[in-house]
Amino acid sequence: MPEFGQIHPPARLLMGPGPVTADPRVLRAMSAPLIGQYDPAMTAYMNETMALYREVFATGNEQTFLVDGTSRAGIEAALVSLVEPGDRVLVPIFGRFGHLLAEIAGRCGAEVVTIEVPWGEVFAPEQIEEAVVAHRPKVLAVVQGDTATTMCQPLADLGAICRAHDVLLYVDATASLGGNEFRADDWGVDVATAGLQKCLGGPSGSAPITISPRAVEVIEGRRHVEAGIRDDGDEARGRRIASNYFDLAMIMDYWGERRLNHHTEATSMLYGARECARLLVAEGMDAAVERHRLHGAAMLAGVQGLGLSVFGDLDHKMHNVVAVHIPDGVDGDRARAAMLDDFGVEIGTSFGPLHGKVWRIGTMGYNARKDAVLLTLAALEQVLRAEGTSPVPGGGVAAAREVYAA
Amino acid sequence: MPEFGQIHPPARLLMGPGPVTADPRVLRAMSAPLIGQYDPAMTAYMNETMALYREVFATGNEQTFLVDGTSRAGIEAALVSLVEPGDRVLVPIFGRFGHLLAEIAGRCGAEVVTIEVPWGEVFAPEQIEEAVVAHRPKVLAVVQGDTATTMCQPLADLGAICRAHDVLLYVDATASLGGNEFRADDWGVDVATAGLQKCLGGPSGSAPITISPRAVEVIEGRRHVEAGIRDDGDEARGRRIASNYFDLAMIMDYWGERRLNHHTEATSMLYGARECARLLVAEGMDAAVERHRLHGAAMLAGVQGLGLSVFGDLDHKMHNVVAVHIPDGVDGDRARAAMLDDFGVEIGTSFGPLHGKVWRIGTMGYNARKDAVLLTLAALEQVLRAEGTSPVPGGGVAAAREVYAA
Numbered sequence: 001m002p003e004f005g006q007i008h009p010p011a012r013l014l015m016g017p018g019p020v021t022a023d024p025r026v027l028r029a030m031s032a033p034l035i036g037q038y039d040p041a042m043t044a045y046m047n048e049t050m051a052l053y054r055e056v057f058a059t060g061n062e063q064t065f066l067v068d069g070t071s072r073a074g075i076e077a078a079l080v081s082l083v084e085p086g087d088r089v090l091v092p093i094f095g096r097f098g099h100l101l102a103e104i105a106g107r108c109g110a111e112v113v114t115i116e117v118p119w120g121e122v123f124a125p126e127q128i129e130e131a132v133v134a135h136r137p138k139v140l141a142v143v144q145g146d147t148a149t150t151m152c153q154p155l156a157d158l159g160a161i162c163r164a165h166d167v168l169l170y171v172d173a174t175a176s177l178g179g180n181e182f183r184a185d186d187w188g189v190d191v192a193t194a195g196l197q198k199c200l201g202g203p204s205g206s207a208p209i210t211i212s213p214r215a216v217e218v219i220e221g222r223r224h225v226e227a228g229i230r231d232d233g234d235e236a237r238g239r240r241i242a243s244n245y246f247d248l249a250m251i252m253d254y255w256g257e258r259r260l261n262h263h264t265e266a267t268s269m270l271y272g273a274r275e276c277a278r279l280l281v282a283e284g285m286d287a288a289v290e291r292h293r294l295h296g297a298a299m300l301a302g303v304q305g306l307g308l309s310v311f312g313d314l315d316h317k318m319h320n321v322v323a324v325h326i327p328d329g330v331d332g333d334r335a336r337a338a339m340l341d342d343f344g345v346e347i348g349t350s351f352g353p354l355h356g357k358v359w360r361i362g363t364m365g366y367n368a369r370k371d372a373v374l375l376t377l378a379a380l381e382q383v384l385r386a387e388g389t390s391p392v393p394g395g396g397v398a399a400a401r402e403v404y405a406a
Numbered sequence: 407m408p409e410f411g412q413i414h415p416p417a418r419l420l421m422g423p424g425p426v427t428a429d430p431r432v433l434r435a436m437s438a439p440l441i442g443q444y445d446p447a448m449t450a451y452m453n454e455t456m457a458l459y460r461e462v463f464a465t466g467n468e469q470t471f472l473v474d475g476t477s478r479a480g481i482e483a484a485l486v487s488l489v490e491p492g493d494r495v496l497v498p499i500f501g502r503f504g505h506l507l508a509e510i511a512g513r514c515g516a517e518v519v520t521i522e523v524p525w526g527e528v529f530a531p532e533q534i535e536e537a538v539v540a541h542r543p544k545v546l547a548v549v550q551g552d553t554a555t556t557m558c559q560p561l562a563d564l565g566a567i568c569r570a571h572d573v574l575l576y577v578d579a580t581a582s583l584g585g586n587e588f589r590a591d592d593w594g595v596d597v598a599t600a601g602l603q604k605c606l607g608g609p610s611g612s613a614p615i616t617i618s619p620r621a622v623e624v625i626e627g628r629r630h631v632e633a634g635i636r637d638d639g640d641e642a643r644g645r646r647i648a649s650n651y652f653d654l655a656m657i658m659d660y661w662g663e664r665r666l667n668h669h670t671e672a673t674s675m676l677y678g679a680r681e682c683a684r685l686l687v688a689e690g691m692d693a694a695v696e697r698h699r700l701h702g703a704a705m706l707a708g709v710q711g712l713g714l715s716v717f718g719d720l721d722h723k724m725h726n727v728v729a730v731h732i733p734d735g736v737d738g739d740r741a742r743a744a745m746l747d748d749f750g751v752e753i754g755t756s757f758g759p760l761h762g763k764v765w766r767i768g769t770m771g772y773n774a775r776k777d778a779v780l781l782t783l784a785a786l787e788q789v790l791r792a793e794g795t796s797p798v799p800g801g802g803v804a805a806a807r808e809v810y811a812a
Contacts, residue, residue: 001458001687002457003688004454004457004458004680004684006431006435007681009438009439009448011439012440012441016442019670021439022674027439027674028437029413030436030674032414032433033415034415034420034426034427034428035418035420036752041415042415045413045415048410051407051410052410055407068475068479068611069475069479070474070670072650072651072668073475073651076649080649099633100632102633103632103633104650104651107648107650197440203440203672203675204672204673205611205672205675226505226509227508227509243482243486245475245478245482245510245652246651262478263476263478263479263610264477264601264603265476265610267611268436268678269609269611271413274410275412275413282409340442346445351667
């Protein structure tokens with residue numbers, strides 16, 4: 001076989017919908033030597049990681065930790081641990097990732113009910129309440145920010161609706177957490193999950209999760225400790241969770257005081273996840289959200305300043321990503337390739353009805369920065385010109401500068 | 407909340423059953439900047455990773471890639487994708503990890519049949535064949551090396567037995583791969599999975615997997631492409647796999663030419679997994695196994711030279727770990743703590759019937775090295791003396807040196 005060289009990726013500024021360029025401090029943390037999984041230094045790092053993510057999720061939930069896998073691993077752990085076959089799950093869909101929640105809930109054996117709004121819109125709380133009343137689900141599963149449409153679903157009223165109707169509220173905050181307001185306790189969120197590769201500034205591969213006491217009770221009601229490490233006091237309860245890897249009752253025993261062996265914690269990813277949260281908490285969560293608001297506003301103004309039009313309801317756009325209509329006559333994929341090959345800047349396309357129709361440009365995590373915004377706009381102007389269109393010369397950068405000057 | 411410092415783990419030589427000290431070159435590879443998941447540089451790294459793990463597993467299987475999670479994620483992906491509810495799965499149990507396979511298969515809805523030998527022994531092929539004939543399972547699921555007992559189950563005859571009886575052979579090679587002979591194709595293994603944190607010299611968090619064409623056919627027979635990215639030609643087949651995250655049919659579409667979006671590949675872990683395999687393949691798989699044999703033999707001779715007795719059938723011991731009886735009168739946990747606190751050397755205890763009865767000492771991955779072996783033996787001698795026993799002065803190091811001199 002051919003000899004492959006060492007890892008040496010090309011220089012890239014990742015300005016798509018994620019993954020984005022990781023904070024170098026996070027990558028440095030990940031290069032630290034390993035320690036054993038029950039080393040007191042390791043369990044201290046685990047406890048610190050729990051404390052840090054409580055701040056990130058704005059919660060007092062004891063059960064706040066990491067699921068070892070990508071953000072979708074966190075989603076599946078939440079749903080498979082909450083949902084038993086035959087349970088009803090309501091999923092409001094306003095983009096691609098609601099379909100994903102519905103799909104995962106379906107694989108858990110749920111009776112899935114969906115409601116939809118057109119891409120580019122979000123739900124009013126009344127629409128969701130009406131569906132809750134009509135369908136009486138066990139779980140309401142909703143995405144906060146859908147990168148496919150760039151929309152951010154308001155959540156503040158959903159917890160009260162869910163509690164009034166004895167429904168558990170699950171939120172997929174993968175794309176939004178850290179860059180848009182999120183308040184697990186104030187909003188009555190029962191379980192929320194995320195990933196590192198968006199506003200948290202790390203690589204994909206670890207899924208922070210937080211679980212409210214009433215969701216813990218549901219999960220503990222399905223506790224079956226694994227054969228081989230079971231104590232006499234560990235009687236099985238309820239219907240066993242269909243996954244071992246995603247059994248949150250067992251994962252809580254691993255992160256909790258019993259430290260019952262489950263998986264072998266992905267130490268390097270834990271180092272990275274801890275550093276992502278440590279940097280955000282040191283900055284202040286409100287300051288981090290404001291940073292994403294500012295650079296997102298600058299990018300939005302910038303693409304508009306180039307003469308481009310923007311997709312979706314701007315009152316409900318996430319701070320950290322914008323979808324731009326590809327102008328008539330422009331080959332969207334060729335333009336993205338030119339951005340990447342000639343300027344080292346990655347931007348994205350979208351899925352489903354928006355595939356090939358929009359570019360998605362992110363300003364998140366480490367790349368929620370002025371130089372990243374201005375460089376991207378400068379490069380995009382050149383690429384648009386090469387594609388035969390007539391962007392306003394300097395219009396993108398000037399408009400972004402105005403946002404920064406305000 | 408308190409301010410937490412940056413990641414700064416204590417210096418540790420990890421000589422337990424794994425995770426072990428990662429190769430610094432692997433950690434360096436993991437600190438490389440991220441690139442986008444469809445960047446041509448990224449898909450090239452994915453293809454190279456597939457090619458490298460074909461060498462590691464000694465297979466021509468096209469479907470050889472990574473599952474994003476710890477080694478147990480690989481096990482669950484294999485079993486949930488192969489096994490439908492009601493299918494019979496036969497698990498020969500010779501330690502803790504057979505129980506894990508049985509548990510995971512049970513959660514997949516399998517009718518699980520187990521056979522057992524006492525801890526410290528392995529199965530003769532005839533015992534397994536007899537059970538195959540008696541129970542006619544769909545899948546035979548077997549661990550190659552069980553770190554709980556240090557035993558290495560011979561596999562060379564099992565593929566032929568399975569093919570003769572139309573059974574799929576799944577092997578969990580987490581603890582053994584890279585340090586003990588493994589030949590997926592020659593042995594007729596249908597699916598094998600592993601992790602990085604043992605003989606591969608990396609951190610936990612990525613699970614290499616290889617899948618034979620006949621296992622691919624079974625998995626493809628259950629192909630249901632996810633809503634939202636489905637094409638018209640993608641009709642659903644067979645009974646849907648119960649997990650989205652572990653749906654190997656979808657993961658094959660992500661790693662294959664279609665590059666259908668599934669998870670967002672854990673880029674840093676992929677960099678690490680690729681480097682683990684790149685270093686092993688450059689060394690040569692036979693040379694890597696021989697290195698583990700040599701340093702394992704030195705450690706075995708060393709602990710015996712200290713006057714300690716060893717657990718289990720030495721003819722079937724894995725190269726990379728040895729279980730040592732804790733001498734009478736020695737407090738095993740206190741001695742392990744002294745190894746860690748005073749010498750920075752981690753060794754392990756075991757599970758179940760061996761908990762508190764043995765220490766497990768590993769020589770694997772980056773720590774399959776002479777200096778690591780001699781340092782561990784030197785420290786252990788001091789700790790045994792402090793515990794009030796009378797180890798042969800210099801006897802451990804001398805015996806190990808003899809192995810190296812031979």
